[in-house]
Amino acid sequence: MSEPALEMDQELARRLLIDGATFIFLDVPPGTEFGIDMKSWNTGEKFRGVKMIPPGLHYVHYSAVNNEGDAAPRVGFIHNFQKSEFLVKKWDPVTEDISTAEIEEEEKARLKSNLLNLDRYLGPYPFDVWKKWRALTSKITVELVSKLIPETGLIRSALELVSCDKSMGSPASKRRRSRTVEEKEEDLLPQLKPSPGTELRFTSFPERTYPEGASPKEITLHSIDSTYTLEAILKKFDSATDLIGELQFAFVCFLVGHSLEAFEHWKRLVGLLCSCEKAVPKYREMYSDFLTALEAHLIEIPEDFLVDIVASNNFVYCNLRKLFLTIQLHEAVDGRLKSKAAHFKERLTEHFQWDFAHLEREEDDEAPVVVNPDGSY
Known part of the structure; x- marks a missing residue:
């Protein structure tokens, strides 16, 4: 060494x-x-x-x-x-x-x-x-680490997998419906799960993203604004700051620990925090910390990692467009947070050449619009 x-x-x-x-x-x-x-x-x-x-x-x-x-x-x-x-x-x-x-x-x-x-x-x-x-790691506490690390205490980039019994429902339920080709093929594959105690213990998302008894219209609104889901998760923490700590923890487990499991959780948290219009003014300090944390993350990660392979778009850019538009237009958001978001946009444009000039415009392919040196797109 x-x-x-x-x-x-x-x-x-x-x-x-x-x-x-x-x-x-x-x-x-x-x-x-x-x-x-x-x-x-x-x-x-x-x-x-x-x-x-x-x-x-x-x-x-x-x-x-x-x-x-x-x-x-x-x-x-x-x-x-x-x-x-x-x-x-x-x-x-x-x-x-x-x-x-x-x-x-x-x-x-x-x-x-x-x-x-x-x-x-x-x-x-x-x-x-x-x-x-x-x-x-500014928001990661000792208590949070003890809650999130695997029970073994070791974070592994490659999870140890063990076979488990498949739960395909009762024989009667199988007879009641015809099974798809995909289900039959999946039945031939071994069912694997992480070895007990080896997986990271991230905070789980609620199974339902809307309140019980919600009307179809309310369900649609909750699918557009994820504040209900965010607040359901925040109830599992002592403070909103701990959610940013978990975001940071997931990122360092990916950056340093090479854990793809952690990277997927980080992406999910970024997507959630960027899609909560009502939450931004209510949790102003948390969103200020989020912008600070995310900027530190984006400096360390190659842009190729930000592209969603399935959707073929840059998921961070797409989500930040939504968040920046919320901060820009929401009357209840204070000037300091608006100013911080504006400076963050400028630094992202300088670093990645991403364009955030027309946030209200829908991006056809949701790929970053790149600003050319001469100012054209």
Whole structure:
């Protein structure tokens, strides 16, 4: 593991040497992909861990690498490092994963007493990503992480799947209706589900997107404005800020943990938050935090990832058009949020060349309109 370039003043360096946490990772095979937050390296013979970790939540991740240099799917965990904490983990050569065995306190004490000699084998925390990491995780709390992480504590980019019995209804119900070709073909496929305790525990969306007893007209209105669905989800949190924390958590599990499951949840939350006209003035602070969080996300993600393969459109652009129009036209939205949205639009146009000039106009193909350098479309 080569030392990353640190861009920090001497005072901060001294403070991190004293207050920063230390993560000792023993017996890691050379060549293993190892990283913390948004940086990763291939370990060398002398690798023993990371030092000078700023106190707070951090994402430690790794991938086993075979003799041909092929990396296994990424695995990781999120840990709230305390001031001057000394965390010790070991590699399990049998499972080619982090060991679940508890480290004896006596061994921890021995390693800590030998820290001066260990120091040369520890890579410094990559301080150049710290500012970005804090922006990406600003609303994620320790309580929220404990609620959302898999029961095993490990976040896997490739879920462990096990077979399960198919529930096709009673024999009588099968006889009452003819089954489609698709159903018959699906019946031939193995039914798989994530191994218990390995999947991320995201907040579920309500099965019904409208109140019980709603009229057809009301159902249509709730399909246009998803405020009912949003408020049903918000009831599951202590505060609206936690929903933004879950949005951030889903994004870092995708960005750092390579979890497609997390990416799909992030997309669903973005779509929901952009389609709630009545909610915007009511949850003004949450929407302000949403714009801040989303801007930090879009800086880190390639534009190709924003295209919905089925609908062949840029789902973030399409959803932001709806949100920006709501903020622009809604009389109850205050000037500060309107101004923040306007500046966000400008930065998106500068970064992606997306055009938000005519929000009230329906986009035929819902693809981003690109602004050319000469101002034409």
